Amino acid sequence: MAVHAARVIRQRHKDDGLLTTSLSPENRKILEEAFEAADTNGDGIVSADEYLKLFQSHGLSIGKKNQI
Helix, strand or coil: CHHHHHHHHHHHHHHHCHHHHHCCHHHHHHHHHHHHHHCCCCCCCCCHHHHHHHHHHCCCCCCCCCCC
16 A cells, blocks of 8 residues: 555656656655655555654654644
8 A cells, every 4th residue: 555655646746747856766765665664554644653653663752742
């Protein structure tokens, strides 16, 4: 699923030329892999809980505010 989301993002930006001109293929691959690693449930979205886990896995302690 995350791979699909990366393809959608890639196509959207390809249409306006942003992604193809601003990122090298290597950097684009690195960003896609980082996104896929952060999207632990594979739904194509990095949720607040997934961000929290990502920061914690890198030794960063952040708080979680109440959601409205």
